[in-house]
Amino acid sequence: MEPVPETDVALDEYMRDDDPRDDLLQMGRLVRRIVPQCVAMSMTMVEDELTFTLVARDRSASRVPAQRAIAEDCIESSLSLPIVESGRVVAGLSLYAATADAFDGHHEELARALGASVSGVVSNGDLSFSTRRRAREAPQQLADRKDVDVTVGLLAADRNLDLRTARQLLAEIAIRAGVTAAAAARVLRFSRP
Structure with a gap:
């Protein structure tokens, strides 16, 4: 399996300090060994609300870009597994297969191999492959966060505020303007003298 282009961008551009690429690729290899039809x-990171997606590229589709190699209409089964740390869900894994029975009898083996919990497993809960759409949004989400964080720092420095107060000020400005915090951050940052 390989990352869809947006996951590649998110991992390359924004995740340099804590790059989960190797872990994701290893997980993809493990899944394919257990369920070749996957x-x-x-993987959706709960706290960060970011989703990263890998797709398998069929050898016959080797000339087709990865994002086009898997069509939503070829998904016949899905399996969602929570990753739990210290009693709380920190990530969710969603697996997709081209056959209806691909995950039958593999729940425990997949959970064990992926460090996930077998309790909370959901079968066929996402046949629409909605995580792919969320993965497409990851680069923009990360860029928006970066804009907000930089602007919060600038507000704090310019107005002698602590970061929490500066973040609240940015949120209030965004609400008054009727825009997102990221949009307000960009306007404030680029309109500075």
């Missing part, structure tokens, strides 16, 4: 895998 055509895609997504």
Whole structure:
């Protein structure tokens, strides 16, 4: 399996300090060993609200870009597994296969191999492959966060505020303007003298 282009961008551009690429690729290899019919895998980080997606590229589709190699209409089954640390869900894994029975009898083995919990497993809960759409949004989400964080720092420095107060000020400005915090951050940052 390989990352969809947006996951590549998010990992390359924004995740340099804590790059989960190797872990994701290893997980993709493990999944394919256990369930060869698996055509895609997504990991959603709960706290960060970010989704990263890998897709399997069929050898016959080797000339087709990865994002087009797996069509939503080829998904016949899905399996969602929570990753739990210290009693709380920190990530969710969503696996997608091209056959209806691909995950039958593999729940425990997949959970064990992926460090996930077998309790909370959901079968066929995402046949629409919605995590792929969320993965497409990851680069923009990360860029928005970066804009907000930089602007919060600038507000704090310019107005002698602590970061929490500066973040609240940015949120209030965004609400008054009727825009997102990221949009307000960009306007404030680029309109500075």
